[in-house]
Amino acid sequence: LLLPDDIRPQDAAAVLLKGLTAWALLFEVRPLQAGETILVWAPVGGVGSLLVPWAASLGARVIAVTSTEAKAEKARALGASDVIIGYEGVADKVKELTGGRGVDVAYDSVGRISAEESLNSLRPAGWFVTYGNASGPVEPIPPGRLAQGGSLVMTRPTLFHFIPDADSLARGASLLFSALKSGTINADIGQRFPLSEAAKAHEAIESGTTTGATVLVP
Template identity: 50%
Template sequence: MYRAIRIHDYGGPEVLKLETLPSPVPGRGEILIRQEAIGVNFIDIYFRTGLYKLPTLPAIPGMEGAGTVLAVGEDVADLVPGDRVAYPTALGGYAECRTIAADRVVPLPPDISSEVAAACMLRGLTVHMLLREVHAVQPGETILVHAAAGGVGLLMCQWARYLGVRMIGVVSTEEKGELARQNGASDILVGYDNLAARVRKLTDGAMVPVVYDSIGKDTFVASLDCLAPRGLMVSYGNASGEITGISVGMLATRGSLYLTRPGLTTYIAQRPALLAGAAELFGLIAQGVLSVRIGQRFALADAAEAQRALEARTTVGSTILVP
């Protein structure tokens, strides 16, 4: 038997129920993991509320975790019990143990703890996707990043600094702004009022070639207004709600802009891409380029509290559950 958080109906944090379930058995191509740390991300909230639909109900939320292999199923050749692994995008994470397809995990280097892995796999690979693939940033380039003191945001600060990029970070408080600055943000903007005017001033009227926006509804138009002609709007989250009612004319009148909504699952669908991204991420952590900040730890039973804190935007860095 093992404990897990399950959702029986979509709704608020109160729908997250701690339950005891029969121990799972790995099937063909699967492994069984004893989880040592579990990542908490906004996508978990999207699944809980029904913004993103779960395949079936009841369901165990959570997309990210790390731990030790307990057993392997048939046709698993490269993993054995005792191996340490982590994964970034596989539903079923809020649990003491879980089964998962073997090709969706990556081996953990000895110097990467399970807590660090659970705090950075989804976020770190998201940053890799954003800065290296969605828009391959160049040294000297200026970018605008929302939620710069969040789990993704702090890694964006550090990675952008490493790549020689000037990053303008948008945050909600002065305290978060100082944290983002300490992690590598070149400039800080607190709050979202008159955002385009403040970006115009910082860039001497040039604006920015790319905006990375994880906030969604509340900042979408303001983000578009910060872009230079033919700039790229990267919308990769819905923290304030889903963006609706878009007119493509909005892109034309603001300078023939581009808009994309990338999803990490697509970018790491092929195992070589997953392994390559993880190798670069772990390598930069080992070099000291990236420091993973775990701002909050919650017990598995307190998953609802963890999501409440994330929704209220009172968290800094990454949030994890510790079974």
């Protein structure tokens, strides 16, 4: 993969993996359409912080779910139209915000504790995209549960299934770098460490004191 001349290597390092994940979710797994409403869990996390502004730029209404008011403020700044604080009663709040309809797609990186709320937040024939397990893996969901919820669709995508060759990787990277150059998304580098201090970088991440991306520089 060749970087465009106007993309800084540090920005590419900070955004490439999570940015390609966001690209796959929005353009490949289930292409998002302007005017649709989506639910995004963990909107200020690694992937979520790219998913929210990118989806908003495509014309989607973004309802975000997060845990604190501070994170809610950041989610709004990223482009979320509405923010739900707390993980209880999410589906009821989503239905209130959508006039009882539900969302078209739920992007869920939380996993076990949020799956049922995601399913209950969907409109008929809506998509449950579970792409992370922050709270543990999702419990098995029988097909009948999807039928009961309104002919729902569930998928558990893995990025590398969507970039099986150089052409697909280049296609995804092209859209990602375009979004980065336009300011739709940003690399959000919170801290940089010399490569010789890689151990310190790991310690900082493990301590939970870092913000944004952590980049090692030569």
